[in-house]
Amino acid sequence: MIGGVAWSTVGDLLLRHIYLAGVPLLLGLLISLPLGWLATRYRWLAPPMIAGTGLLYTIPSLALFILLPLLLGTRVLDDANVLVAMTLYSVALLTRTVADGLGSVPGATRQAATAMGYGELRRTFVVDLPLAVPVITAGLRVAAVSNVSIVSVAALIGVSQLGQLFTEGFNRNDMGPIFVGIGACVVLALVLDAGIALLSRVLTPWLRAGVAR
Amino acid sequence: MIRFESVTKRYPDGTTAVDDLSLEVPRGGITVFVGPSGCGKTTSLRMINRMVEPTEGRILINDEDVADRKPARLRRSIGYVIQHAGLFPHRTVLANVMTVPTLIGWDKGRARTAAMEAIEKVGLTADQASRYPAQLSGGQQQRVGVARALASDPEVVLMDEPFSAVDPLVRTDLQNEVRRLQRELGITVVLVTHDIDEAISLGDHVAVMRQGGHLAQLASPGELLTEPADDFVASFVGKDRGYRKLGFTETQVEADPERTVSLGEDVPAGRGWVLVADEQEQPLGWVDRQGSGGPVQEEELHRMGSLAEVGDSARVFLDAALSAPSGRGVVVQDGRVVGTVTPERVLEAIRAQGGSDG
Ligand SMILES: Nc1ncnc2c1ncn2[C@@H]1O[C@H](COP(=O)(O)OP(=O)(O)OP(=O)(O)O)[C@@H](O)[C@H]1O
Ligand SMILES: [Mg+2]
Numbered sequence: 001m002i003g004g005v006a007w008s009t010v011g012d013l014l015l016r017h018i019y020l021a022g023v024p025l026l027l028g029l030l031i032s033l034p035l036g037w038l039a040t041r042y043r044w045l046a047p048p049m050i051a052g053t054g055l056l057y058t059i060p061s062l063a064l065f066i067l068l069p070l071l072l073g074t075r076v077l078d079d080a081n082v083l084v085a086m087t088l089y090s091v092a093l094l095t096r097t098v099a100d101g102l103g104s105v106p107g108a109t110r111q112a113a114t115a116m117g118y119g120e121l122r123r124t125f126v127v128d129l130p131l132a133v134p135v136i137t138a139g140l141r142v143a144a145v146s147n148v149s150i151v152s153v154a155a156l157i158g159v160s161q162l163g164q165l166f167t168e169g170f171n172r173n174d175m176g177p178i179f180v181g182i183g184a185c186v187v188l189a190l191v192l193d194a195g196i197a198l199l200s201r202v203l204t205p206w207l208r209a210g211v212a213r
Numbered sequence: 214m215i216r217f218e219s220v221t222k223r224y225p226d227g228t229t230a231v232d233d234l235s236l237e238v239p240r241g242g243i244t245v246f247v248g249p250s251g252c253g254k255t256t257s258l259r260m261i262n263r264m265v266e267p268t269e270g271r272i273l274i275n276d277e278d279v280a281d282r283k284p285a286r287l288r289r290s291i292g293y294v295i296q297h298a299g300l301f302p303h304r305t306v307l308a309n310v311m312t313v314p315t316l317i318g319w320d321k322g323r324a325r326t327a328a329m330e331a332i333e334k335v336g337l338t339a340d341q342a343s344r345y346p347a348q349l350s351g352g353q354q355q356r357v358g359v360a361r362a363l364a365s366d367p368e369v370v371l372m373d374e375p376f377s378a379v380d381p382l383v384r385t386d387l388q389n390e391v392r393r394l395q396r397e398l399g400i401t402v403v404l405v406t407h408d409i410d411e412a413i414s415l416g417d418h419v420a421v422m423r424q425g426g427h428l429a430q431l432a433s434p435g436e437l438l439t440e441p442a443d444d445f446v447a448s449f450v451g452k453d454r455g456y457r458k459l460g461f462t463e464t465q466v467e468a469d470p471e472r473t474v475s476l477g478e479d480v481p482a483g484r485g486w487v488l489v490a491d492e493q494e495q496p497l498g499w500v501d502r503q504g505s506g507g508p509v510q511e512e513e514l515h516r517m518g519s520l521a522e523v524g525d526s527a528r529v530f531l532d533a534a535l536s537a538p539s540g541r542g543v544v545v546q547d548g549r550v551v552g553t554v555t556p557e558r559v560l561e562a563i564r565a566q567g568g569s570d571g
Contacts, residue, residue, distance in 0.1 A: 112299030115264060116312050116361070117289030130303045206303045206345040 028090020036098025097139025468552030
């Protein structure tokens, strides 16, 4: 027991939280990659696309959780509502990140790749994307932490995860579960953040190689 | 080998970067496109590998229109070196150089071997091959850029201001390296620069371009110096600006033997310009024995032009060669004729010596 909550309960809720925040993060990244690519490839697309996806982020999460069942025809308690909503938020944050990342590749490098005979698609995957990793992972860290925090609101519509500890504590007028919930969320956010930072390091060995001698 | 046929490039914003350019880049050797900034050199170069598409006209490589080739395929068959090397920062030197061999489908072993060979050719070590570009100096990076362009043995290598971002000492090294590699491999190099000294010391053929992408003259460096086609070329080559640097270059110029004649000597027609000297072999002047023969008269002597003394700087030699009516500068030692030099001879000596650094 911790703060009046069983360890096993905290564990279950934590896993649910990881699932509801993590899966949309990955889906959001997958969707943002082509969107961000389009925004860099066709310059005129960038402003409407980035403004458009950015707008998604301004929709209050509670409203989205409640509206989605109506739009998708899902049941109110369905995880799908939360997964879709969180994916939208991830796309909102990551499209711009991906566009910025691809845009950060030096023009000379891109031109050299083209001059060597890379087709556009292949170049995007083997030259542009690897070089965009530092920018993209930086955005991913923000999105991960943001997801962990936003997803807890879903407790209000009865989808269980760590946020449930807040509603429970509130209903029982007990600070215990609330502190446990906050602690678990903070730890989760820190771990995700550190994990992505580590991944970024592993993916960019050239940034750490000692400099000119 | 590479032929521009009435090539015009207008960018969408209306800039005419290249206007009706026709020229032929001969096979082998180094052809330099030189001209003031913005005159369309880069645009011309990039039309060869279709990085830029001409608005009008066509470009042929080995009589084949480049427009008929797939751009990516075409580019893989042509080496390309850009100003700041443009290396892939996320790949090791070896992986950078393996780029084109891999793209054209060589298996890993073969690509690797070819890349290592190219890396050695440009004077880098196996140890450096495993580093990332950021771990190399600017000059070394540029060498990697050259190795990357050579790895798949292309027939043609394009270079856009390949040396302009490195310091002068390193630049001279690189220029020599490129010259050596070109000779060794027999490739055709098309090099863009705005530095006329570099063009003259490096080029076998120099295309001087003027604002708006017009070709002003395509000639050998010697010809460019001796017979500029017009005022633009003359001022661009710069009678003093162009080879001012040579004044600082110590160069061993080997004089060609020159048979002198004495006053009153009968010289038959058809001998062309003949050098006249007195009994002490001191030069008196030139006489033209092309059209008509006969004994050499003092009144027919043409001015001598300036003389070069053995041990003088390259510039004095070049001056002598350029100022002589015969195109052969008179070289003396202690006042006696030891031979003559042509401008080409002087330029060769400068190159052999290591460029025209100053
Ligand atoms: N993508 C482009 N769109 C519009 N104009 C361009 C473009 N690229 C080049 N130009 C213009 O075309 C002209 C020729 O440019 P180019 O880059 O070929 O010159 P350059 O001789 O290589 O110059 P530099 O020595 O400065 O590199 C210039 O006026 C330039 O501003
Ligand atoms: Mg240029």
